[in-house]
Amino acid sequence: MARPSTVVRVHRAVLDLVREVGVDGLTMEGLAAAAGTGKQTLYRSWSSPLHVLFDALLASSTADDGRVEVPDSGDLARDLRTLVDGIVDELTEPAGDALMRDVLTRLQVHPELSAELQQRLLGPQTAAIAERFRRAGVVDPEQVTELLLGPLFHRWLLRTGPFTDGWVRSHVELVLRAAG
Amino acid sequence: MARPSTVVRVHRAVLDLVREVGVDGLTMEGLAAAAGTGKQTLYRSWSSPLHVLFDALLASSTADDGRVEVPDSGDLARDLRTLVDGIVDELTEPAGDALMRDVLTRLQVHPELSAELQQRLLGPQTAAIAERFRRAGVVDPEQVTELLLGPLFHRWLLRTGPFTDGWVRSHVELVLRAAG
Amino acid sequence: MARPSTVVRVHRAVLDLVREVGVDGLTMEGLAAAAGTGKQTLYRSWSSPLHVLFDALLASSTADDGRVEVPDSGDLARDLRTLVDGIVDELTEPAGDALMRDVLTRLQVHPELSAELQQRLLGPQTAAIAERFRRAGVVDPEQVTELLLGPLFHRWLLRTGPFTDGWVRSHVELVLRAAG
Amino acid sequence: MARPSTVVRVHRAVLDLVREVGVDGLTMEGLAAAAGTGKQTLYRSWSSPLHVLFDALLASSTADDGRVEVPDSGDLARDLRTLVDGIVDELTEPAGDALMRDVLTRLQVHPELSAELQQRLLGPQTAAIAERFRRAGVVDPEQVTELLLGPLFHRWLLRTGPFTDGWVRSHVELVLRAAG
DNA sequence: GCTTAATCGAGACGGTACGTCGTGTCTTTGC
DNA sequence: GCAAAGACACGACGTACCGTCTCGATTAAGC
Structure with missing residues (x-):
């Protein structure tokens, strides 16, 4: 069996490593050692451990298609609750929660990474949601x-409160009322 | 004239320095040199350059009282627009914009700093806004x-779009409709 | 006009390059780039930049025949002074002085290069001088x-003093007295 | 018992290490590891592994006094043979031979080290020998x-031949004849 | 003349060392 | 007697070369 390509080894290494040492603990040196590669090879493709990690996360998330399936049962209220529950589940999944917040947070300092994330993940997802609103006859779907998403994001990132069922329910209600 | 106290010198140094070298460029060593102090003295009070910076920013912002004045003219719609315009001005102020996003972003990795920020700045401000909603008879002011704030924050942090007058106007409208 | 052969291009490159960057600054990578050749091609013929340089110097010095002409006018004293003056001129020639000392010095760590130098340059020259002594009836010409040569070399390599006319004259005198 | 000072540990480390890996194998990194010190500490005092080695050798050789004892029995011929035998023994001592030639050779590229060696070791020794000649009434002792020394050095460094008893004997004879 | 092979340039690769910078601790020194 | 200054062990930085390797492209030879 062939040796995995360099990129694959680096992606595996960074995902393994970040679980052991955290995002701050990642170093180009450590990554090179863990991936069995030279530092120069890393620098050829990435400019910091965060870039490597981001690339690996993006690769793994687009691999398993990453398409947000926005439900469309005809009942907008029910669909929104399902959607928000799904997002909340993802945001609060204990395994990835801390890592995601950590990475997302640090991305903000690197405009090119933010842009890529926006374009490849967030953009399509919000577009899909907006499309659902449009189909329901909402005037200003974007x-x-x-x-809908802003307060979710706000609450998650600033950790101003937990995502209880009650909160989700009344948040959806408020949004629906705003949507008219 | 007396020599400024150590804390004052450090606060000045970090605010000066961060403008030259950015948040990432701050180091304990550089701060010690710039403040004319020993490294040990810094470590006695702070555990990282970010702590120093955060402390300095908090000190300067509470100095000029930091109280959010939520307008209350009786006309909720107009008051909200005024309020949001004020926040937007602050968020997009070219000087402090980058620094604020930068610091706020990095804070997320330090729970104790996030908590302090929450408690000393953000909390009181959201409370004041909620209070304004309550006075207007809104059922669920929090x-x-x-x-109201979530989408602002979302748009600012993820830079998904500009804060045009139109956007602000219709955002407030939507919120008002949700508030009933 | 044909492209110069690889060896020629490499020889030119190393001689040019050593003048710019010094012996220590030579690298296989730099040589390959300067000669417009691949690294592998260099390694096929030489095992280090010093080998390349040595080879180039040897090639250029044997090209202009390199034969030491030992004068033989019948007057041994005069001939020796002429000979020594010639050697001193060569050793102190400002252009090549430093390079020669540098290379000769570094050669000592590479026995195979020392041997080649000995065999192709130094050996014949000392033999020619010894032959001159023999013709003059000296008992132990080698x-x-x-x-004769030892002190010259000693003074040159250790830079213990300059080669003044007085020094050369009395050195030759001493040697002649020793020769009997 | 106290921990040896940094300098002492470095000196020990370099002398140990050079025996294992040779002069070319010395690196600042390796030295730092072997001496249990940081690289910065090395760079504070020395600028290359060769400087460290030279310093250690000089320290150890001046420690055991380093004074050349030039014999003076009244019989110059016998004294010179004794002296030369001693030097030859030192030069051909199997343990230190290679190391000494290696270091001496590489020193030539570092004028400041050559100068120091000259001043602290070679100078005094040649002066002592010259003094012996002067006492014997030699006109030009330097x-x-x-x-006397040039040919020794020449033969040793260029390895043009072995130091047989016969060679030493006739070399001293030639020098004595030259000395008058 | 056309293909098969060998050779070349180019440069990616896994490594090692470079010399610098910052860390957090510990020691010296001067006010 | 305390705080500045900075030495120290440590580890990461980003770069330069190492010597090996795999690529095409180019030549040359053999059929």
């Missing part, structure tokens, strides 16, 4: 999508 | 406050 | 040759 | 000393 802005309503923001109204 | 959650509506989140509905 | 050892007297050493007596 | 130059005769060069006549």
Whole structure:
């Protein structure tokens, strides 16, 4: 059996390593050692451990298609609750929660990474949600999508409170009322 | 004239320095040199350059009282627009914009700093806004406050779009409709 | 016009390059780039930059025949002074002085290069000098040759003093007295 | 018992290490590891592994006094043979031979080290020998000393031949004849 | 003349060392 | 007697070369 390609080994290494040492603990040196590669090879493709990690996460998330399936049963209220429950589950999944917040947070300092994330993941997902609102006859679907996602994001990132069922339910209700 | 106290010198140094070298460029060594102090003295009070910076920013912002003045003219719609305009101005102020996003972003990795920020700045401000909603007879003032701020924060942090007048106007409209 | 052969290009490159960067600054990578050749091609013929340089120097010095012309006018004293003056001129020639000392010095660590130098340059030259002593009836011409050259070499390599006319004159005198 | 000072540990480390890996195998990194010190500490005092080695050798050789005892029995011929035998013994001592030639050779590229060696070791020794010649009534003791040492050095460094008893004997004879 | 092979340039690769910078601790020194 | 100054062991930085290797492209030879 052939040796995995360099990129594959590096992606595996960074995902393994970040679980052991955290995002701050990643170093180009450590990655090179863990991936069995030279540092120069890393620098040829990435400019910091965060870039490597981001690339690995993006690769793994687009691998398993990453498409947000926005439910469309005809009942907008029920669909939104299902959607939000799904997002909340993902955001609070104990395994990836801390890592995601950590990475997402640090990305903000690297505009090119933020842009890539926006373009390849977030953009399509919000577009899909907006499309669902549009189909339901909502007048300003993009802005309503923001109204739906903004507080989720805010609560998650700033950890201003837990995602209880009650909170989700009344948040969806408020958004629906705003949507008219 | 007396020599400024150590803390004052350190605060000045970090605010000066961060403008030259950015948040990433701050080091304990550099701070010690810039403040004319020993490294040990820094470590006695702070555990990282980010702690120093955060402390300095907090000190300067509470100095000029930091109280959010939530307008209350009786006309909720107009008051909200004024409030949001004020926040947007602050968020997009070219000087502090980058630094604020940078610091706020990095804070997330330090729970104790996030908590302090929450408690000393963000909390009181959201409370004041919620109070304004309550006075206007809104049923669920806290959650509506989140509905107001979440998208602002989302748009600012992820840079998904500019804060045009139109956007602000219709955002407030949506929130008002949700608030009933 | 044909492209110069690889060896020629390499020889030119190393001689050019050593003048820019010094002996220590030579690298296989730099040589390959300067000669417009691949690294592998260099390694096929030489095992280190020093080998390349040595080879180039030897090639250029044997090209202009390199034969030491030992004068033989019948007057041994005068001939020796002429000979020594010639050697001193060569050793102190400002252009090549440093390079020669540098290379000769570094050669000592590579026995196979030392041997080649000995065999192709130094050996014939000392033999020619010894032959001149023999013709003059000196009993032990080889050892007297050493007596003549040793101090020259010593003074040159260790830079214990300059080669003044007075020094050369009395050195030759001493050697002649020793030669009997 | 106290921990040896940094300098002492470094000196020990370099002398140990050079026996294992040779002069070319010495690296600042390896030295730091072997001495249990940081690289910065090495760079504070020395600028290359060769400087470290040279310093250690000089320290150890001046420690055991380093004074050349030039014999003075009244019989110059016998004294010179004794002296030369001693030098030859040192030069051909199997343990240190290679190391000494290696270091001496590489020193030539570092004028400041050559100068230090000259001043602290070679200078005093040749002066002592010259003094012996002077006491014996030799007219030009410095130059005769060069006549004595030059060929030794030449033969040793260029390895043009072995130091047999016969060679030493006739070399001393030649020098004595030259000295008058 | 056309293909098969060998050779070349180019440069990626896994490594080692470079010389610098920052860390957090510990020691010396001067006010 | 405390705080500045900075030495120290340590580890990561980003770069330069090492010597090996795999690529095409180019030549040359053999059929």
